[in-house]
Amino acid sequence: MNYVIHGATGAQGAPVAAALAAVGTPVIALTRNAGAVVAGAQVRAVDLRATDALADAYRGADGVFVHLPLGRQEDRLRHALSIVAALNAARPGRVVFSTSGGTPVEFADRAVTAVIDGLKQSGLSHAVIAPRLFLENLLLPPVVTGAREQGVLCYPLPADHPVSWTSHLDVADAAVALFGRPDVTGLIEVGLHPAVTGPELAEAFAARLGHAVTYETLIPAAFGDSLAPLLGTEVAAGLVGLYDFLGTLPDNAIAPDRSAQVLLGLHPRTTLRWLTESVR
Numbered sequence: 001m002n003y004v005i006h007g008a009t010g011a012q013g014a015p016v017a018a019a020l021a022a023v024g025t026p027v028i029a030l031t032r033n034a035g036a037v038v039a040g041a042q043v044r045a046v047d048l049r050a051t052d053a054l055a056d057a058y059r060g061a062d063g064v065f066v067h068l069p070l071g072r073q074e075d076r077l078r079h080a081l082s083i084v085a086a087l088n089a090a091r092p093g094r095v096v097f098s099t100s101g102g103t104p105v106e107f108a109d110r111a112v113t114a115v116i117d118g119l120k121q122s123g124l125s126h127a128v129i130a131p132r133l134f135l136e137n138l139l140l141p142p143v144v145t146g147a148r149e150q151g152v153l154c155y156p157l158p159a160d161h162p163v164s165w166t167s168h169l170d171v172a173d174a175a176v177a178l179f180g181r182p183d184v185t186g187l188i189e190v191g192l193h194p195a196v197t198g199p200e201l202a203e204a205f206a207a208r209l210g211h212a213v214t215y216e217t218l219i220p221a222a223f224g225d226s227l228a229p230l231l232g233t234e235v236a237a238g239l240v241g242l243y244d245f246l247g248t249l250p251d252n253a254i255a256p257d258r259s260a261q262v263l264l265g266l267h268p269r270t271t272l273r274w275l276t277e278s279v280r
Contacts, residue, residue, distance in 0.1 A: 130188065
């Protein structure tokens with residue numbers, strides 16, 4: 001068996017590649033950097049706009065893990081269409097696609113929708129992982145530094161807005177499980193249930209850091225300003241738009257009947273467990 005993993009040097013793909021390689025499964029790690037090194041994997045540099053090169057990488061694979069990188073919407077849509085065309089040409093045994101979170105899937109952008117629709121029309125065995133917000137977002141320097149040094153966890157969501165937070169590691173667990181579960185198809189939502197509010201996040205930070213931490217709602221525009229030096233102005237502006245929109249929703253919680261808990265028997269890390277594993 002062999003598996004092709006998109007973004008295998010990044011936050012989402014790396015734990016999937018590592019989990020497969022750890023049990024001796026052959027892995028082809030797709031990256032945009034020809035000089036990248038991925039432990040236990042064969043690295044292959046591929047331009048996401050190059051349909052023929054992608055199809056060549058997918059051909060003969062038992063499974064492909066796909067997610068779209070951040071970027072301009074027109075670039076993401078071009079990547080999505082290229083990936084779908086390559087999957088149709090190569091016909092791998094199984095495709096697992098992560099929406100990469102953010103909004104509920106019904107509000108996903110055109111690029112994510114293009115991949116989901118393309119998979120439905122392809123006839124390929126596939127599953128779509130739909131996380132919401134990633135716990136790793138809370139490790140962004142402007143966020144975690146405030147909790148450490150000022151005892152204030154600032155985030156651009158209302159305090160009473162429940163979110164089914166999840167970790168990249170939980171998505172990787174679901175992806176690996178789905179490769180071995182062709183009977184599970186369609187949408188699989190990954191995240192905490194019940195969903196967690198801002199003050200509950202702060203309680204977990206307080207338990208991990210050993211001092212009081214309170215939650216404070218940050219204006220999305222201010223969040224974007226703090227992230228622009230790290231992520232670039234265009235990506236930061238996109239995040240401002242995302243959190244402005246999320247703030248209009250009553251929650252960002254998964255549907256229990258489509259959850260990884262029910263469909264795969266997987267239980268995502270609690271906030272405190274994740275903090276214990278991630279924050280030193």
